[in-house]
Amino acid sequence: MNFSYVNSTHIHFGQGQISAISHAISTDQKVLVIYGGGSIKRNGVFDQVSDALKHHQWIEFSGVEANPTVETLDKAVALAKKEDVDVILAVGGGSVIDGSKYVAAAAQYEGQGWDILMGKHQVTEALPIGVVLTLPATGSESNMGAVITKAETQDKLPFMSPAVLPAFAVLDPDVMKSLPERQLINGLVDAWVHICEQYITAPAGAMVQDGYAEALLKNLNVLAGEFDKRDNDAWRANLMWTANQALNGLIGSGVSQDWATHMIGHELTALYGVDHARSLAAVHSSLLRNQMQYKRAKLEQMGQNVFGLAPSPELAEQTVEYIERFYESLNVATRFTEYKGEKSDAINAIMGQLELHGMLALGENQAITLDHSRQILEVVV
Numbered sequence: 001m002n003f004s005y006v007n008s009t010h011i012h013f014g015q016g017q018i019s020a021i022s023h024a025i026s027t028d029q030k031v032l033v034i035y036g037g038g039s040i041k042r043n044g045v046f047d048q049v050s051d052a053l054k055h056h057q058w059i060e061f062s063g064v065e066a067n068p069t070v071e072t073l074d075k076a077v078a079l080a081k082k083e084d085v086d087v088i089l090a091v092g093g094g095s096v097i098d099g100s101k102y103v104a105a106a107a108q109y110e111g112q113g114w115d116i117l118m119g120k121h122q123v124t125e126a127l128p129i130g131v132v133l134t135l136p137a138t139g140s141e142s143n144m145g146a147v148i149t150k151a152e153t154q155d156k157l158p159f160m161s162p163a164v165l166p167a168f169a170v171l172d173p174d175v176m177k178s179l180p181e182r183q184l185i186n187g188l189v190d191a192w193v194h195i196c197e198q199y200i201t202a203p204a205g206a207m208v209q210d211g212y213a214e215a216l217l218k219n220l221n222v223l224a225g226e227f228d229k230r231d232n233d234a235w236r237a238n239l240m241w242t243a244n245q246a247l248n249g250l251i252g253s254g255v256s257q258d259w260a261t262h263m264i265g266h267e268l269t270a271l272y273g274v275d276h277a278r279s280l281a282a283v284h285s286s287l288l289r290n291q292m293q294y295k296r297a298k299l300e301q302m303g304q305n306v307f308g309l310a311p312s313p314e315l316a317e318q319t320v321e322y323i324e325r326f327y328e329s330l331n332v333a334t335r336f337t338e339y340k341g342e343k344s345d346a347i348n349a350i351m352g353q354l355e356l357h358g359m360l361a362l363g364e365n366q367a368i369t370l371d372h373s374r375q376i377l378e379v380v381v
């Protein structure tokens with residue numbers, strides 16, 4: 001097991017912590033506050049941020065949409081350059097944070113920002129980023145990844161760079177009080193799949209990573225089972241911290257990682273507008289069954305250590321059924337039920353995009369070729 005691990009994001013966790021940004025950003029820095037469609041104006045988060053920045057010089061950019069588009073974000077890049085801002089403060093969920101990472105990187109680059117997603121520009125420099133998280137789900141508040149969409153061509157692509165790892169992130173569970181139930185459920189599901197993508201791979205005998213991943217999965221299973229307690233402070237705090245830890249680099253260190261459910265799910269979102277988390281739940285169990293020969297050992301381990309199942313020849317399949325049950329208990333479909341058109345049209349469209357995006361050998365073993373993706377989609381759509 002070989003790895004280098006650092007996560008330097010300073011986390012300010014707990015009720016009332018939004019005020020911490022007044023000290024986290026020095027007053028001689030000009031701040032660009034980036035946010036989404038306006039939920040922060042209705043739930044008091046914007047007022048708390050304004051109050052914390054009352055001694056700072058700051059400007060704002062709003063309107064970053066869910067699954068943020070380069071078309072919108074390039075306007076923020078132009079603003080950041082014109083106003084010569086020093087720091088970006090992202091106030092929102094994964095979309096706003098990812099969008100802010102793109103803006104922070106593209107503001108330090110003279111070419112077209114989309115080059116970053118095409119791999120034509122490796123991001124080594126970016127404006128520093130601070131975050132006020134409003135939706136626990138993606139872990140973007142303390143990781144190096146971002147996923148950006150080009151609406152014109154329906155491309156949804158990721159990029160990673162240590163330069164966009166946020167300098168600090170405020171995680172105040174009170175912001176979750178205004179979350180629609182659908183988004184709260186999306187958060188549970190997305191965090192769950194993040195852990196699975198780093199855990200249900202080849203056994204590496206990594207006791208710390210496996211044990212921690214299992215603890216996080218058990219948390220999410222308990223929180224889903226106690227969904228009627230979602231208005232309780234401890235429930236909210238536990239979800240927020242679990243979703244953060246699910247994708248902050250730790251459990252993925254030194255182990256192989258999958259991410260094929262995400263790559264196929266991204267195409268469902270880009271083509272059909274499916275919520276990110278729901279695209280994952282639609283693909284996940286079909287993919288696990290398709291890759292059973294590689295995933296059997298970890299599925300058996302998960303069955304015993306997360307779900308408390310007894311060893312048996314059927315254990316791996318039983319674990320996949322329990323994973324489906326987790327989604328179903330939250331009323332999240334385990335197939336692409338939102339789609340009402342011709343099955344073959346959707347499969348051909350998704351396959352075309354996967355091929356275009358070079359998703360030719362996905363998964364921890366690069367074993368998910370286009371043929372496998374098609375087999376997976378035959379069950380999903």
Ligand code: NZQ
Binds near residue numbers: 066094145
């Ligand atoms: O636009 P606003 O008004 O903020 O409303 C948002 C949006 O409509 C709303 N919302 C957020 N916080 C709220 C709230 N409404 C009421 N009260 C609050 N406190 O929720 C809606 C969805 O927000 P969004 O940011 O899109 O959700 P999420 O956090 O699930 O982010 C999804 C995006 O993250 C990417 C996904 O692909 C998707 O684009 N991901 C990023 C990852 C990363 N950077 O590591 C990993 C993930 O796998 C994922 O791919």
Ligand code: ZN
Binds near residue numbers: 138190193262276
């Ligand atoms: Zn995700």
